[in-house]
Amino acid sequence: MAVPIDDYLRTQFMPHIWCPGCGHGIILGAVLRAIGRLDLPKDEVCIVSGIGCASRAPGYLDFNTVHTTHGRALAFATGIKIARPDLHVIVLTGDGDAAAIGGNHLIHAARRNVGLTTVMFNNSIYGMTNGQYSPMTPRGRYASTAPYGNVERNFDMCELVRAAGGNYVARATTAHARQLSNYVENAIQTPGFAFVEAVTQCPTYFGRRNKMGTPVDMIEWFRKNSINAAAAAKLDPADLDGKIIIGEFYRGDAPEYTEVYDEVIERAKEAAAR
Amino acid sequence: MTSAESPEVPVLVRQEWCKGCGICIAMCPKKVLEAAADGKVVLARPEDCIKCETCEIMCPDFAIRVVGGRSKEVARGREDVADARA
Amino acid sequence: MPGHNGRDLRLLQGNECCAEAAILAGCRFFAGYPITPSTEIAELLSEKLPQVGGKFIQMEDEIASMAAVIGASLTGAKSMTATSGPGFSLKQENIGFASFTEVPCVIVNVQRTGPSTGLPTAPAQADLMQARWGTHGDHPIVALYPSTVPEVFDLTIKAFNIAEQLRVPVILLMDEVVGHMREKVAIPHQSEIEIVSRPQPDVPPEEYLPYAAGPDGVPPMAPFGTGYRWHVTGLYHDETGFPTTAAPKVDRLMKRLYSKIESAADEITFTSDEFLDDADTVVVACGITARSARRSVRLAREKGIRAGMVQLKTIWPFPYDLVGDIAGRVDRIIVPEMNMGQLIGEVERAAKGRCEVVGYSRVDGEPIAPAEIVAKIEEV
Numbered sequence: 001m002a003v004p005i006d007d008y009l010r011t012q013f014m015p016h017i018w019c020p021g022c023g024h025g026i027i028l029g030a031v032l033r034a035i036g037r038l039d040l041p042k043d044e045v046c047i048v049s050g051i052g053c054a055s056r057a058p059g060y061l062d063f064n065t066v067h068t069t070h071g072r073a074l075a076f077a078t079g080i081k082i083a084r085p086d087l088h089v090i091v092l093t094g095d096g097d098a099a100a101i102g103g104n105h106l107i108h109a110a111r112r113n114v115g116l117t118t119v120m121f122n123n124s125i126y127g128m129t130n131g132q133y134s135p136m137t138p139r140g141r142y143a144s145t146a147p148y149g150n151v152e153r154n155f156d157m158c159e160l161v162r163a164a165g166g167n168y169v170a171r172a173t174t175a176h177a178r179q180l181s182n183y184v185e186n187a188i189q190t191p192g193f194a195f196v197e198a199v200t201q202c203p204t205y206f207g208r209r210n211k212m213g214t215p216v217d218m219i220e221w222f223r224k225n226s227i228n229a230a231a232a233a234k235l236d237p238a239d240l241d242g243k244i245i246i247g248e249f250y251r252g253d254a255p256e257y258t259e260v261y262d263e264v265i266e267r268a269k270e271a272a273a274r
Numbered sequence: 275m276t277s278a279e280s281p282e283v284p285v286l287v288r289q290e291w292c293k294g295c296g297i298c299i300a301m302c303p304k305k306v307l308e309a310a311a312d313g314k315v316v317l318a319r320p321e322d323c324i325k326c327e328t329c330e331i332m333c334p335d336f337a338i339r340v341v342g343g344r345s346k347e348v349a350r351g352r353e354d355v356a357d358a359r360a
Numbered sequence: 361m362p363g364h365n366g367r368d369l370r371l372l373q374g375n376e377c378c379a380e381a382a383i384l385a386g387c388r389f390f391a392g393y394p395i396t397p398s399t400e401i402a403e404l405l406s407e408k409l410p411q412v413g414g415k416f417i418q419m420e421d422e423i424a425s426m427a428a429v430i431g432a433s434l435t436g437a438k439s440m441t442a443t444s445g446p447g448f449s450l451k452q453e454n455i456g457f458a459s460f461t462e463v464p465c466v467i468v469n470v471q472r473t474g475p476s477t478g479l480p481t482a483p484a485q486a487d488l489m490q491a492r493w494g495t496h497g498d499h500p501i502v503a504l505y506p507s508t509v510p511e512v513f514d515l516t517i518k519a520f521n522i523a524e525q526l527r528v529p530v531i532l533l534m535d536e537v538v539g540h541m542r543e544k545v546a547i548p549h550q551s552e553i554e555i556v557s558r559p560q561p562d563v564p565p566e567e568y569l570p571y572a573a574g575p576d577g578v579p580p581m582a583p584f585g586t587g588y589r590w591h592v593t594g595l596y597h598d599e600t601g602f603p604t605t606a607a608p609k610v611d612r613l614m615k616r617l618y619s620k621i622e623s624a625a626d627e628i629t630f631t632s633d634e635f636l637d638d639a640d641t642v643v644v645a646c647g648i649t650a651r652s653a654r655r656s657v658r659l660a661r662e663k664g665i666r667a668g669m670v671q672l673k674t675i676w677p678f679p680y681d682l683v684g685d686i687a688g689r690v691d692r693i694i695v696p697e698m699n700m701g702q703l704i705g706e707v708e709r710a711a712k713g714r715c716e717v718v719g720y721s722r723v724d725g726e727p728i729a730p731a732e733i734v735a736k737i738e739e740v
Contacts (some may be wrong), residue, residue: 021295025334062586067593075424079431082415096384108420177331216300268410
């Protein structure tokens with residue numbers, strides 16, 4: 001029997017550290033299936049992460065892998081991609097990593113349109129540190145640092161990346177694992193910066209504190225509360241409160257950074273020869 | 275894999291990777307899977323399996339493989355991407 | 361213009377010279393963020409690097425610059441960044457990552473008066489200890505410190521070579537006045553420059569252990585994308601590169617990181633001295649202050665005082681043995697420095713009470729003049 005995903009796993013480290021029912025493994029599976037369908041050579045794939053639960057993913061993957069500092073995965077990945085544009089550089093990051101401490105790097109990676117694929121595992125919580133609220137925790141939800149309910153609003157990372165200039169923006173949840181995998185596949189194939197937000201369940205911290213039931217209940221909650229972008233566009237914004245809008249939001253064709261830089265090299269060499 | 279590979283066993287479970295979260299059991303459209311006493315998944319009604327691979331795709335622990343599934347050739351557009359596009 | 365011995369004789373600013381030397385050392389990637397007084401290094405490399413097929417990027421901040429440098433180095437590119445005090449503070453976490461994951465890179469810190477925004481951009485020598493202990497946790501570091509523009513050239517080349525040889529981040533500490541002063545430099549031809557590159561694995565990928573070191577304590581480093589798929593993490597890791605919490609492995613890694621530098625200490629310690637043989641008073645200094653020290657001991661000799669001096673071009677690892685030997689032979693060591701007393705602590709550690717150690721601090725944003733040191737020498 002062909003077991004393609006096992007080809008991409010450092011199976012000696014399994015089972016992984018994620019809690020029972022944590023959706024991160026579902027997202028990781030979706031990413032690996034996308035890589036498998038594209039049949040990318042393992043030596044040409046580089047996975048970069050920051051710090052947090054999601055950022056533990058690269059350790060389990062048989063590619064060139066880097067587990068960097070908190071929030072900085074995209075900046076490390078930018079250096080890798082610019083130095084080796086032929087590599088497929090995929091950033092696996094969490095909502096704390098990408099939306100809080102690393103938010104500025106996300107904005108500028110998208111603005112530069114560097115050819116990176118970013119998958120943000122959004123579980124709306126800091127899991128590794130036991131459940132503090134993140135920039136993706138909806139207002140009113142509970143966390144270990146929001147015992148009376150979260151005061152802050154969460155923000156829409158897909159809108160952010162689109163506004164900043166990324167070439168591909170999509171969102172799905174763990175209840176839409178096939179769709180999610182297709183989005184990651186499209187993201188990898190996109191020249192320029194591509195961003196996929198993967199909404200995922202943290203049953204241990206977010207789920208328990210917000211009385212969301214079992215992992216299965218949380219996935220069912222995602223399914224019931226998700227609405228695709230086309231349908232959402234027809235609704236009054238007030239009716240979308242608390243909904244998760246899923247879909248491919250944007251596909252652009254702005255020039256990719258390293259391709260533009262290659263032109264800079266040509267011009268510089270001509271200038272030096274004069 | 276703890277289960278023997280044979281055509282009669284459509285789903286293989288790697289017990290040592292399974293954390294007993296129950297997602298595969300709940301997601302299986304044909305109720306092929308059940309929880310054992312330790313909470314880990316077992317194959318209860320293999321004859322009902324339609325090899326849709328939902329259990330494999332939804333398992334967060336990479337513990338399930340569907341024998342003869344489409345694996346790398348997982349069809350695109352099973353949930354039509356175009357439908358969801360803005 | 362063509363100079364002596366076929367060398368290219370040029371009038372260069374310290375910062376310009378650093379950029380020129382970096383390219384000759386093989387630097388092919390620079391990431392940085394604008395900050396005075398280091399910015400000329402970035403400006404010149406944005407022009408020169410693409411001319412040789414290298415890459416330059418101005419990142420969104422200092423932290424990202426350091427991260428991008430490490431990322432590029434993982435692919436095999438010799439990489440550097442340049443900054444000044446506030447930026448050096450911001451880079452520290454990632455410098456620790458580079459040290460711990462053994463990713464070669466060069467970090468130039470053209471020092472200015474701090475703390476905080478300080479006196480932009482008057483000179484100071486107050487980042488000596490930050491260069492040593494800026495990032496959290498135990499970690500080894502190498503820091504070189506030029507006092508002239510020709511030394512900037514020489515030590516920039518050496519910084520890259522040491523970074524590659526030992527797989528360490530190397531800090532090039534510069535004084536604002538050295539960064540901005542113009543001096544005559546004889547640039548050697550590329551073929552005259554010794555270039556060192558990181559050790560490469562001599563085993564096939566399936567046998568590669570990315571953190572298994574040879575007798576020199578330095579593990580071979582395969583560039584990403586060449587068939588050696590390995591894992592880089594800021595967690596404690598064993599020879600496989602994968603995380604470990606096993607106490608013996610944790611202990612072994614930290615001790616190897618230190619020992620690889622200690623065992624190369626002689627090769628990477630650079631000093632320059634004058635009138636040491638019969639001196640009873642020795643001035644120990646670095647950077648721009650070493651130039652004043654050199655002048656001051658000549659002036660003191662004219663007055664019949666037996667003064668000598670040592671310039672430390674390698675600050676870290678600190679040459680404790682060398683300074684200790686001097687302490688055993690002289691009556692007094694004077695340590696002039698443009699800070700409240702950083703170098704003097706290390707000199708005292710080295711002297712172990714074998715001679716008197718006297719400090720002289722100047723912290724008003726002005727360099728120390730030779731006459732000030734002469735006055736200190738005479739003050740017995």
